[in-house]
Amino acid sequence: MRITIPHIGNMYIAFRSMFNGVGVEMVVPPPTSKKTLSLGVKYSPEFVCLPFKLTLGNFIEALDMGAEVLIQAGGPGLCRYGYYARDQEKILKDLGYSFEMVTTELFESKIVGVANLAKRLSNNAPFTRIASAMRFGMAKIAAMDDIERTVHQVRARELQKGTATRLYREAVQAIDDAQDGRTLKSVTKDYTGRLRAVPMNTEIEPLIVGIMGEFFIVLDPFSNMDVEIELGKLGVEVRRSAYVSHWLKFSLFLNAFGISEKDRIHQAAQPYLKRDVGGDGWESIGEPILHRGEYDGMVHLAPFTCMPEIIAQNIMPTIKDRLPVLTITCDEQMGRSGMLTRLEAFVDLLWKKRTSRQMERAPEGRVFSVGLK
Amino acid sequence: MEAYLGIDVGSVTTKFAVLDEKDELVTSLYTRTLGRPIDVIQESMQKILARLPADLVIKGVGTTGSARYLAGVVVGADVVKNEVTAHAVGASHYIPDVQTIIEIGGQDSKMIIMRDGIVTDFGMNTVCAAGTGSFLDQQASRLNIEIEDFGPLALKSKSAVRIAGRCTVFAESDMIHKQQMGYGVQDILYGLCEALTRNYLNNIGLGKEILPPVAFQGGVASNVGIVRAFEESLKTEIVVPPHHQVMGAIGVALLSHEKSMDNGGTTKFKGFGISDMEYAATSFECKACTNICEIIQIKVERKVIARWGGRCDKWDDING
Numbered sequence: 001m002r003i004t005i006p007h008i009g010n011m012y013i014a015f016r017s018m019f020n021g022v023g024v025e026m027v028v029p030p031p032t033s034k035k036t037l038s039l040g041v042k043y044s045p046e047f048v049c050l051p052f053k054l055t056l057g058n059f060i061e062a063l064d065m066g067a068e069v070l071i072q073a074g075g076p077g078l079c080r081y082g083y084y085a086r087d088q089e090k091i092l093k094d095l096g097y098s099f100e101m102v103t104t105e106l107f108e109s110k111i112v113g114v115a116n117l118a119k120r121l122s123n124n125a126p127f128t129r130i131a132s133a134m135r136f137g138m139a140k141i142a143a144m145d146d147i148e149r150t151v152h153q154v155r156a157r158e159l160q161k162g163t164a165t166r167l168y169r170e171a172v173q174a175i176d177d178a179q180d181g182r183t184l185k186s187v188t189k190d191y192t193g194r195l196r197a198v199p200m201n202t203e204i205e206p207l208i209v210g211i212m213g214e215f216f217i218v219l220d221p222f223s224n225m226d227v228e229i230e231l232g233k234l235g236v237e238v239r240r241s242a243y244v245s246h247w248l249k250f251s252l253f254l255n256a257f258g259i260s261e262k263d264r265i266h267q268a269a270q271p272y273l274k275r276d277v278g279g280d281g282w283e284s285i286g287e288p289i290l291h292r293g294e295y296d297g298m299v300h301l302a303p304f305t306c307m308p309e310i311i312a313q314n315i316m317p318t319i320k321d322r323l324p325v326l327t328i329t330c331d332e333q334m335g336r337s338g339m340l341t342r343l344e345a346f347v348d349l350l351w352k353k354r355t356s357r358q359m360e361r362a363p364e365g366r367v368f369s370v371g372l373k
Numbered sequence: 374m375e376a377y378l379g380i381d382v383g384s385v386t387t388k389f390a391v392l393d394e395k396d397e398l399v400t401s402l403y404t405r406t407l408g409r410p411i412d413v414i415q416e417s418m419q420k421i422l423a424r425l426p427a428d429l430v431i432k433g434v435g436t437t438g439s440a441r442y443l444a445g446v447v448v449g450a451d452v453v454k455n456e457v458t459a460h461a462v463g464a465s466h467y468i469p470d471v472q473t474i475i476e477i478g479g480q481d482s483k484m485i486i487m488r489d490g491i492v493t494d495f496g497m498n499t500v501c502a503a504g505t506g507s508f509l510d511q512q513a514s515r516l517n518i519e520i521e522d523f524g525p526l527a528l529k530s531k532s533a534v535r536i537a538g539r540c541t542v543f544a545e546s547d548m549i550h551k552q553q554m555g556y557g558v559q560d561i562l563y564g565l566c567e568a569l570t571r572n573y574l575n576n577i578g579l580g581k582e583i584l585p586p587v588a589f590q591g592g593v594a595s596n597v598g599i600v601r602a603f604e605e606s607l608k609t610e611i612v613v614p615p616h617h618q619v620m621g622a623i624g625v626a627l628l629s630h631e632k633s634m635d636n637g638g639t640t641k642f643k644g645f646g647i648s649d650m651e652y653a654a655t656s657f658e659c660k661a662c663t664n665i666c667e668i669i670q671i672k673v674e675r676k677v678i679a680r681w682g683g684r685c686d687k688w689d690d691i692n693g
Contacts, residue, residue, distance in 0.1 A: 030663050031662070031663055031664075033662075033663040033664045033665065034664065034665060035663065035665075161686075162686040162689075165685075165686070226684060314580070316580065317579070317580025317581070318580075324493070324494070337439060338497075341439070341455045341456060341457070341497070342457075342497060344454075344455040344457075344458075345455045345456075345457030345458055345492075345495055346495075348454075348455070348457070348458045348492065349491075349492045349493070349494075349495070352491050352492060353491060353493075356489075356491055
């Protein structure tokens with residue numbers, strides 16, 4: 001049985017490694033492209049969000065490559081994404097494809113659910129083999145996330161713009177190619193070292209901007225129009241709390257023991273929003289409060305028509321004493337140049353803010369000026 | 374005499390401003406982009422040159438607007454700046470204590486919130502161009518009214534008609550409906566002014582703390598009907614600064630002056646001779662990956678001087 005999953009950033013690398021490890025062939029859809037988007041848009045309801053359209057496009061491309069089992073996140077506890085698997089199944093069946101749709105329902109059955117799925121798809125591979133394959137897949141994701149954290153630091157400071165991004169792409173490829181734990185470790189160490197060795201401007205203290213918002217858009221560079229790379233080009237160090245490894249670790253293991261990584265964020269959001277509103281809306285209220293003093297500002301990413309993020313966006317102006325937030329709504333109509341203009345203006349704003357703060361402390365110290373004489 | 378040139382190439386209009394060393398406006402030009410930004414820049418540079426004193430030397434150039442990068446490589450800019458910063462710099466030059474800037478241009482509109490000379494928040498229209506200059510143009514020509522007469526005529530209204538302003542499609546059909554019911558043109562026009570300001574304040578002004586002094590700039594600020602409608606709904610005086618149409622260009626000219634003081638007065642300006650150079654923009658599809666990006670190349674005298682449009686940096690960085 002040839003299985004496939006839709007793209008969310010580099011998540012396919014972990015899943016491919018895991019499924020290959022138990023002898024299941026995985027069809028990786030072509031990287032999300034304009035063609036994927038056009039296919040998705042063509043067969044989607046107009047006002048559904050971008051993640052629906054893109055993952056539907058991924059499925060169509062994977063089915064055309066011979067995929068027989070589609071895996072989609074689903075179940076209660078998410079946002080309307082939880083229903084997408086069923087809707088997409090119906091749309092694809094209407095298009096004449098035959099396949100089986102499997103929803104992970106991760107929030108319900110945790111690690112056991114994923115293991116059972118692997119067992120079924122692999123024709124009863126022993127649980128020990130499944131466990132070791134899953135561990136290796138997780139290790140790959142964790143390695144990529146570690147590299148990415150380093151990339152964010154290097155990108156803001158590198159002298160030759162684009163070096164960190166190029167090394168990152170090479171590193172992802174090398175991690176994908178790694179066949180065993182030892183290779184994975186040495187590849188990770190090698191690329192971390194090479195990234196740290198990139199010639200950097202050590203004089204500057206870059207702006208620190210957090211990325212928050214809807215999980216899929218935050219993690220998918222195609223959807224967010226490479227917002228992290230663009231911020232890096234503007235000399236900004238990006239931070240974010242959403243990482244795939246982090247999320248998998250909590251949603252698969254720790255949440256089962258009542259440990260949530262989001263408690264601190266929810267605590268910060270309390271005065272403004274007391275409950276979950278689906279998706280990541282609650283977090284989008286808490287983060288700009290929680291990270292005061294730590295970041296200079298935050299970019300808030302939301303798919304067009306995303307209810308949880310619309311709720312967050314409307315509460316945002318009432319929050320006193322929060323970080324400056326730039327909301328970017330992502331959908332297929334959004335132009336790249338519109339986003340760049342907003343990012344540039346936002347970065348100017350943050351620099352000016354930081355400079356005037358430093359000026360108060362040291363009136364003579366001229367740090368950086370972006371205009372406004 | 375030393376001077377600084379600012380160019381704001383918007384989607385509908387292109388604006389030029391030349392400032393002297395005291396940052397006083399020497400001359401300005403407001404023209405339509407006509408979908409051909411390079412040609413318009415070249416032609417306008419000649420017109421500007423003809424108006425300048427012979428001893429004037431350009432010591433710095435800045436570009437802004439949605440074609441700021443294109444304009445930047447064509448003229449050789451020292452500063453390439455986004456519109457929000459450019460407008461904020463321009464407005465605070467004329468109104469130093471400005472706290473709110475309303476800017477409405479041909480295709481986009483924005484609101485900039487400033488406190489103590491610093492931009493603290495801004496908003497730009499997102500998915501809809503309702504309420505921008507192009508729509509007013511279109512409606513004026515449908516009613517056979519010169520755009521210059523739109524405002525004065527709207528002010529003659531005694532009781533404005535309520536027009537649906539959420540979207541230009543609805544606004545237009547509602548206007549036609551009201552006109553066919555027999556309402557007077559001036560009442561419909563002022564109703565439209567009210568609808569557009571309502572739409573602007575509900576969308577871009579959402580959640581923003583609008584404090585006076587409020588500056589109103591951009592092409593639409595010439596329309597006295599819209600100015601009055603803003604004053605009525607915000608219940609505060611609206612200041613339309615001098616040269617409001619070219620405020621973005623003034624803003625980047627000021628920034629290029631500042632840059633020039635920082636870097637000792639060297640400029641990348643290619644001179645007014647660029648009007649006679651042969652510029653060409655061509656595009657091709659990059660097939661290196663499945664993204665199939667459309668790459669745009671800017672050539673001068675058949676030599677490629679800039680490329681952009683890709684998701685990765687494969688084709689970038691050949692400037693110079």
